[in-house]
């Protein structure tokens with residue numbers, strides 16, 4: 620498969636894990652979990668999201684290593700504007716995710732530990748807003764990354 624092939628495969632799988640997880644959380648998990656009362660739903664959501672967000676850290680690490688790996692093997696000048704756009708929106712996604720992890724995710728876990736359901740619900744709502752933004756940015760990033768030959 621070669622070095623670039625392996626890096627592109629790692630890159631694509633990591634993008635699938637991150638974007639697919641957000642689509643699942645937003646469109647499937649969240650609406651279904653609404654059926655449960657806050658004392659059940661909020662600890663459950665904190666647990667599920669904490670597990671998923673650890674995968675996201677792994678995906679980010681692989682996306683960065685493989686993305687810059689492809690560029691260093693192929694030559695930084697050998698790609699078109701789509702790679703700049705992917706990189707820019709990818710970095711915005713990563714910054715938003717880091718904020719999500721260090722602020723609302725941490726507050727959610729603390730509120731759940733204290734059984735403070737209104738505070739936990741507020742933090743979960745902040746996570747929802749960031750995940751929604753990242754899901755649409757991620758859709759754009761993947762379309763640009765995989766469909767870059769349109770440009």
Ligand code: HEM
Pocket residue numbers: 627630631633634637638682683685686687689690698702705706707708709710712757760761762764765766767
């Ligand atoms: C942040 C730094 C990033 C760099 C430096 C980077 C770099 C690259 C490069 C060099 C390519 C190959 C382009 C080509 O063959 O025309 C690529 C493809 C791709 N990238 Fe990125 N990327 C980054 C972030 C992301 C992110 C955050 C995502 C999605 C969440 C993403 C999704 C993709 C996809 C889906 C492809 C197409 C893979 C394929 O051809 O099968 N990239 N990227």
